[in-house]
Amino acid sequence: MEANRIYNFNPGPSMLPLEVLKEAQAEFLNFQDTGMSILEISHRAKAYDEVHNQAKADILELMGLGDDYEVLFVQGGASMQFDMVALNFASAEKRGNYVLSGSFASKAYKEAEILGRGYVAASSKDVNFKHIPAQEEIKLSDDAAYLHVCYNNTIFGTEYHYIPETGDVPLIADMSSDILSRPLDFSKFSLIYAGVQKNLGPAGVALVVARRSMLEKSPADLPTMLRYDTYYSKNSLYNTPPAFGIYMVGKVAKWLKAQGGLEVMAERNKKKAALVYDAIDNSNGFYAGHADKDSRSFMNVTFRLPSEELEKKFVAEALENQLGGVKGHRSVGGMRASIYNAMPYEGCEKLADFMEKFHKANA
Template sequence: MEAGRVYNFNPGPATLPLEVLKEAQAEFLNFNNSGMSILEISHRAPQYAAVHEKAKQDIKDLMGLGDDYEVLFCQGGASQQFAMIPLNYATKEHPGSYVLSGSFAEKAYKEAEHLGVGEIIASSKETGYHHVPQQDELKIDPNAAYVHVCYNNTIYGTEYHYIPETNGVPLFADMSSDMLSRPVDFHKFDFIYAGVQKNLGPAGVVLVVAKKSLLEKSPEKLPTMFRYSTFYKKDSLYNTPPAFCIYMVGKVAAWIKAQGGLEEMARRNERKAKVVYDAIDNSNGFYRGHADKESRSFMNVTFRLPSEELEKKFVAEALTHQLSGVKGHRSVGGMRASIYNAMPYEGAVALAEFMEKFRKENA
């Protein structure tokens, strides 16, 4: 581990590849011999245009998508997309169908409900969001504008390990916390979006990857900046984009390609997750995982200890071992270790070793 740094298990803003941070540091004052920082260059300048286009192409390459898909860089966080999606695509006659698997899936549904164009077709809320609703739980509405899922549930530590079959209804997915973490048949999705601050870059930009046929038209009654067609037709440059954030996302995408692509990310992420889940499963009940085993996330490992007092002690002592950000979300409590693409294997091992040490001292 680099001197002075910690293993950062925060859920977002989250850890970034050290190599990417060093590249950005080296280029910070004089990007591409422009005499300016990337923070200062005009978004209309050719130096930035090259960054913008390469980021888009690298993302499509990693996802294996062709010219029928487009990459957009939007703003407002995933939370703004919760409203933009039903505004652009849902109506009372053709509502958005939502699968509730956690807090953010629920928030997305509530925006559509507020507009009078949302319906719930499956939910695991009643059982504490311990699992992702499975295919046989989905009551697909053939009249729906889309089926919306949150592919990884950061707060509860659950993740989809299948692609829902929607019988022709467009499939929309919030992939904020597991985007580009493993190979997925992205062609089966019509619209994907991700707030990048969890697994792809710094806060400030939302990555949208969607079929062009969906992006080409938006209701004219919508304000300009709430139409996906505006971002599509203007190449995400209708107004000044969050250029530095896009630059960083591009660097992370290039880093993923250089590491071996999504297959290599999946191999690493499964290996890291196994180390931490083994520490839970082999603790004789001292650690209790929140997620059902078949729905466990490779990105966010959530667990409880025997008491809240021990949980507070765990967080404090973890920091003395250079393990930062392990406190769980306030709505769930306990611990949460976010082991995104950039978390090295050594970080997962360090956490697991600390967990065993803490168990022996406090059981």
């Protein structure tokens, strides 16, 4: 780790690969001999066109998807996707079905419900979202337009470890906080979206990966910028895109390929998470994990300490040890360590070591 940098455990915007940051820094003032920064270049320029399309190609390659899928870059974050999904695919006759497994899954459902198009197919709200609802708990409505799931729950520290079976009903997933962190059969999903600021780039870009058949035709009565077919037909260039953000997403995708792809990242992420979960499980109850063990996230580790006073002390002393962003969300409290792709093994090793020392000093 660079001497002037901390291990950044923030949930998003979050840590980016140091190699990517240095590469962007090196070409920041003069991108590809254009005499301009990537921040200044036209989105119609050939140099940017290559960045845009290479990022799309690398993402599809990492996901193992073919020409029947398309990559879109949209503004408005995952929050606007809550609306776009419901507006484009649900209706009064065919409702969007939702699994409520955390805060953002619930927010997505709320947007559909505002439109009168939402249905709760399963929920773990009654246990404060400690686990992911199992396949047998999901009950689709007879008029289901799609099933929407939030694949990793940043706030509560839970993650799907199976792909829901939906038959002929399209499966849509918010993968904002675990996108490209492990291999999945992505072809089982009709549409995936992700705010990239947690695991793939800086804030300002929402990534959408979807079957072309899902994107080809949107309801005619929707405003232009809320229609998926607007982005699809114009290669996400109908208006000025967040070019710098897409450029960084492309660099992270290239970095992931250079690491060995999603299989390698999955092994790394499991080992990193195991360090922190072992520190929790071996603390004789000093640290109490929020998520049930069979639903634990590899991306976001959530836990409490015996008192709020100790939790405040933990946050302060962690930062003194170059461990930043460990304070949990107010709806859960305690601690949260977000250990996305860019977090090195050494960062989790240092956090686990700090946890053990803090336990011994404060038990």
